[in-house]
Structure formats: C-alpha cells, structure tokens
Amino acid sequence: MSEAQSSVAPPRALVTGSTGFIGSHLLRHLHEAGWEVHVVMRPNAEAAAQPSYVAGVHPYTGATSQIIEAVERSKPDTVFHLASLFLAAHTPGQILPLVEANVLLGTQLLEAMMLSGTKMLVNTGTSWQYFHGEQYRPVNLYAATKQAFDDILAYYADTTGMRAITLALFDSYGPGDPRKKLLRLLLDSLRTGETLLMSGGEQQLDLVHVDDICSAFLRAATLLKNPELPSPLTYAVSGGERMSLQDVVKVLERAAGKSLGVKWGARPYRQREVMDLWKGPAMPGWKPQTTLAQGFRALVEQE
Numbered sequence: 522m523s524e525a526q527s528s529v530a531p532p533r534a535l536v537t538g539s540t541g542f543i544g545s546h547l548l549r550h551l552h553e554a555g556w557e558v559h560v561v562m563r564p565n566a567e568a569a570a571q572p573s574y575v576a577g578v579h580p581y582t583g584a585t586s587q588i589i590e591a592v593e594r595s596k597p598d599t600v601f602h603l604a605s606l607f608l609a610a611h612t613p614g615q616i617l618p619l620v621e622a623n624v625l626l627g628t629q630l631l632e633a634m635m636l637s638g639t640k641m642l643v644n645t646g647t648s649w650q651y652f653h654g655e656q657y658r659p660v661n662l663y664a665a666t667k668q669a670f671d672d673i674l675a676y677y678a679d680t681t682g683m684r685a686i687t688l689a690l691f692d693s694y695g696p697g698d699p700r701k702k703l704l705r706l707l708l709d710s711l712r713t714g715e716t717l718l719m720s721g722g723e724q725q726l727d728l729v730h731v732d733d734i735c736s737a738f739l740r741a742a743t744l745l746k747n748p749e750l751p752s753p754l755t756y757a758v759s760g761g762e763r764m765s766l767q768d769v770v771k772v773l774e775r776a777a778g779k780s781l782g783v784k785w786g787a788r789p790y791r792q793r794e795v796m797d798l799w800k801g802p803a804m805p806g807w808k809p810q811t812t813l814a815q816g817f818r819a820l821v822e823q824e
C-alpha cells in the first residue's frame with residue numbers, strides 16, 4: 522500500500538442485524554472492502570462472538586438513547602440497517618416484538634442519524650411488500666411493518682436531506698444459513714432420503730446468493746455517495762433466475778447428482794402464497810454473479 526493510500530481513513534459502517542444470516546456475511550464483505558465496521562446489537566451470545574475486526578459493538582436493549590450513543594460514537598459514513606423480525610404469520614402476542622424490531626428500532630436509528638448529521642442509509646425491505654403486482658400490497662403484517670418503516674424513512678429523508686436506498690430482497694441462500702427454511706429441508710432430505718410433502722410447487726421463487734446480496738449493499742453504499750441522488754429509492758435485488766419451486770428442486774437435483782423424494786400437492790398452498798413475484802426496479806451497476814447451479818453445487822459440497 523502506498524503512503525497516500527494508507528493515510529486515507531477507511532469509510533465507517535454501522536450495521537444493525539449483524540448476528541443474522543445476511544448481516545453476518547455483510548460484515549465480512551464490508552471488512553474485505555476496507556470498511557471500519559461497527560455494529561448495534563442486543564447483548565447475547567452472538568455479541569460476544571463478533572469477528573475480531575469489528576471496531577465497535579454498541580449494545581441495544583430498546584432505548585433511543587443507546588442508538589443515539591451508538592451513532593455518536595461510531596460516526597458512520599453509512600448505516601446499513603438489516604435488523605428485523607421475520608414472521609410469515611403473526612399471533613397477537615407477536616405484535617409488540619414485530620413493531621419494536623421493524624418500526625421502532627429503525628425510527629430510533631433515523632432520529633439518531635438526523636441528530637448527528639449522518640447522511641447515508643442502506644435499508645432492507647422485502648418483495649413481500651408487493652403482493653401480486655407492482656403496487657404496495659403487503660403479504661403479511663411483517664411486510665406491512667417494513668412498509669411502515671419505509672414511510673417513516675420518507676419523512677426523515679424529506680426533512681433532513683438524508684439519502685437512503687431500500688434494497689427489497691426476495692429469498693436468500695448460502696453457507697452458514699441457520700434458518701430452517703425450504704433449502705434446509707431439501708438438503709436434509711438429500712442426505713436422509715426422506716420424502717418431502719410439498720405444496721403444488723408452482724409458486725415462483727427468486728433465490729439470491731448471500732454474497733450477491735452483500736455486493737448489492739456495497740453497490741448501494743457507492744450510489745449513495747452521489748449528493749444528487751433522489752431519496753429514498755427502492756431497488757429489487759433479484760437473482761435473475763426466477764423459477765417455480767418445482768424447477769428449483771430440479772436444479773438442486775442436478776447439482777447433487779441425485780433425485781429428491783418430493784410429493785407435490787401433498788400440502789395446500791399457504792394462505793396468501795406468493796405465486797408471481799414483484800419485478801421492481803433493478804439497481805444500476807449491480808448484477809448477481811452466482812448462478813443457482815453454482816450456488817447449489819457449493820452448498821451440496823459443503824454438506
């Protein structure tokens with residue numbers, strides 16, 4: 522590294538949701554791209570296990586003052602907001618944690634950014650904000666709370682000159698995914714040979730490799746450096762290979778070189794199953810690099 526390069530301070534990131542699947546990968550991507558990384562997190566086991574390159578761990582137990590302090594101390598150039606509670610369906614008892622995670626925390630963050638003059642935010646939305654079409658129509662209460670935060674963000678962007686990009690994600694996959702979701706079930710069934718009882722399998726999926734999702738976050742951060750950027754903006758982070766669940770299973774079978782025992786139609790579709798996905802605007806200068814076939818082959822090899 523030349524002297525001139527070494528004297529330039531690295532850009533600083535403050536990340537929420539860093540203990541999650543995507544957030545944990547994003548930390549590594551930011552670090553490898555030369556960012557100084559700070560995180561806001563609830564004190565728990567994962568907090569102790571944050572990678573050593575994390576420059577600051579800022580605890581959060583619900584108080585606005587903690588977020589204000591986290592932003593004041595970390596002085597981020599860009600905030601990456603990923604923390605969220607995902608619930609496919611909710612119960613009355615889950616309304617409070619859902620609103621706390623998806624609306625309150627983000628609003629506290631925006632207030633803290635306003636107070637400190639922090640100007641750039643990459644936020645995380647979901648394609649589920651757009652059930653059956655291009656207009657806002659939430660699939661579930663989780664998606665509605667994501668939209669509620671987007672609306673609050675529009676207020677802060679309008680009144681403070683903050684620049685924000687919301688990346689609306691579809692589905693994700695990749696190494697180290699702790700979620701007991703579809704791909705885990707399929708990989709387990711490959712190993713055990715157990716027959717899986719599935720719905721009709723005609724619903725569309727858009728699976729994006731977690732490394733591609735992370736590169737989208739970095740690209741958004743670059744775009745935000747343009748002071749002329751209209752704000753807030755929303756981009757769809759599509760893997761570019763939309764296909765039915767039945768076809769996803771075929772790609773996995775080819776990657777593994779063996780067949781899965783799947784009984785299609787053995788279960789009903791979910792209530793408000795998303796059969797056809799939102800298209801959404803693509804982010805300029807970003808394209809996924811990992812095909813589903815490549816990503817699945819790597820997953821199968823790691824099993």
Ligand SMILES: NC(=O)c1ccc[n+]([C@@H]2O[C@H](COP(=O)([O-])OP(=O)(O)OC[C@H]3O[C@@H](n4cnc5c(N)ncnc54)[C@H](OP(=O)(O)O)[C@@H]3O)[C@@H](O)[C@H]2O)c1
Pocket residue numbers: 537538539540541542543544562563565567581602603604605606607621622626645646647648689690691692693694
């Ligand atoms: N994964 C996908 O395929 C997908 C699809 C669409 C949208 N998204 C969005 O992408 C983002 C990341 O998703 P993910 O799958 O990586 O999430 P995840 O694995 O479920 O992780 C959620 C993260 O949010 C934190 N969090 C939850 N509630 C919180 C609260 N009240 N206060 C502080 N932190 C809280 C969790 O921290 P703790 O360790 O403290 O629980 C964890 O770090 C989310 O905004 C999600 O809505 C993801």
